[in-house]
Amino acid sequence: MLRIDARISTPIYEQVILGIKELILKGVLKSGDKLPSVRELSTLLTINPNTVSKAYMELEKEHIVEVIKGKGTFISKNYEKNISREKLNKLMIDFKKIILEANYLGLEEKDLILILSQEYRDMRGGI
Known part of the structure; x- marks a missing residue:
């Protein structure tokens, strides 16, 4: 859990x-x-x-x-996804931090995209 x-x-x-x-x-x-x-x-x-x-x-x-x-x-049975400007701005800040850290780890853009894609699939149960 x-x-x-x-x-x-x-x-x-x-x-x-x-x-x-x-x-x-x-x-x-x-x-x-x-x-x-x-x-x-x-x-x-x-x-x-x-x-x-x-x-x-x-x-x-x-x-x-x-x-x-x-x-x-x-x-909730009635959840609808909506884009909150505040949440989107926070997400963009988080992405910037991740890109910065990835850069200092020596990861290239393609490596970061591959990691992000894999994590996204894992979150969705491998789909």
């Missing part, structure tokens, strides 16, 4: 968000699936329940999950 690494600089709540998004993309989690409760997931990952709650709130803001009072948190 989800893996959290407290040693990396990515905040734990963001790791939870990315992990859930990855599980959806890979088809492990599907529309309508129930997520563990905040308490269950925090116990499973040995992290603070507030961290899980924050991740769930962010996912709800993005309409990736929906909370049904008294029932739990579910993968």
Whole structure:
């Protein structure tokens, strides 16, 4: 399921968000699936329940999950992809960092494209 690494600089709540998004993309989690409760997931990952709650709130803001009072948190049935200017700008900054680091590792553009393509396929379950 989800893996959290407290040693990396990515905040734990963001790791939870990315992990859930990855599980959806890979088809492990599907529309309508129930997520563990905040308490269950925090116990499973040995992290603070507030961290899980924050991740769930962010996912709800993005309409990736929906909370049904008294029932739990579910993968949204009505999720529609939309391009947020803010998210796109953040992605462009992340790409610039990756290109910079790749350059200092000695990777060429073709190497970076190959790595990106492979990771993209892996995220989609090898498709």
